[in-house]
Amino acid sequence: MIKVVVFDLDYVLVKENCLFSELFENEYKVPHEEFYDVMKSSKMLERTKKNGSNFNIFHNLLEKYKIKISEKNFFDLWLNNFKTKKDVVDLAISLKKNYKIAVISDNFLEKTEFFRKKVRWFRNFNYSLFSSDVGYTKKSPKMFLKLIGDLKIKPEEAVFIDDNEKNINVAGSVGMNGIVFDNIDQLKKELKMANVKFQS
Template identity: 40%
Template sequence: MEIKAIIFDFYGVICSEIAPFWFGRYFSEEKAKQLKEAYFKPVDRGEVLELELFGKLASLVNSQPEKVEKEFKSFIKINDSAVELIKKLKPNYKIGVCTNSPSNFFRSILKQNNLTDLFDEIVVSSDHKVSKPDPKIFRIILDKLQSKEEEALFIDDNPQNISVAKNLGTESVLFINTDQLKNDLTKLGIM
């Protein structure tokens, strides 16, 4: 079946990962990984508000919530080549983004970087109380894009998320870098 919709992950594809850099500033690699998992999973699922998250993180490092949020934002780096690629794809495909994130924080990144109009549909895990790799979130973005599983392409930097999308019958590409993505899209006849 022909691909009609392309769904992008955000962090690690369009924008740099943020949390690992922040945690890495204060903690060992192993401790940082544990803390990221413990603190972000509930926020991604909308069980904990982001204001509460930044408060908890601030108490971990003896800081203020506003300062922690500002530090997080200092790690934002937009992948300009991925943005340009999306702009090239947009005239021919519905473009969606599906991300695990606190909603206000994510939407502020989109707004500050003029990325909101890049997407036809946006699904943020905390808004829907479900996060990747749960198949429910994939179905939510597919429904919003009015796309069948086999009519969509999913792009993510997490192999577990790719596996779930493939199990649903959605063509998927593991993102490593934009050049590799362009090559994979060419092989699929999308570019």
């Protein structure tokens, strides 16, 4: 029996208006490939609070292109660059009548703090776990084992919804059910197949 419905954040509950590396290129003429390379080489998604602000990892890139921007303005630009997928969020909140709802996501520290503190609908979720909380990503089964342990459930009592099939496969490797997200109608259909009850 399903007890917890777990959602990925990006491209399931929210969607960026455009990739931030591309937005930053449009605003400041920094090639988006270089911006992305800094993120990747620094393992930004795995940096935790003890590593300090992620603004610091872009210092050399900003200097190279002579960009003067405050840390606040940098992250304001980044963190407000999204749209809520209201149909999915509404569905998630409706599930709370019968299930715990959770978020598990690969995301950097400043974004996780933004969602936890500033995004009102996010407070409806019973539990959230981000890569920046633990120092590893959904590529590792440890991410899903931690969620299972924290929520004190059996793996088969959770269904995980993600737009990336590779992440679904990792969750499946520890015994969780999974749904590869495409759109709201497909999601509702597959939740019904998993015997997850909700109002249509």
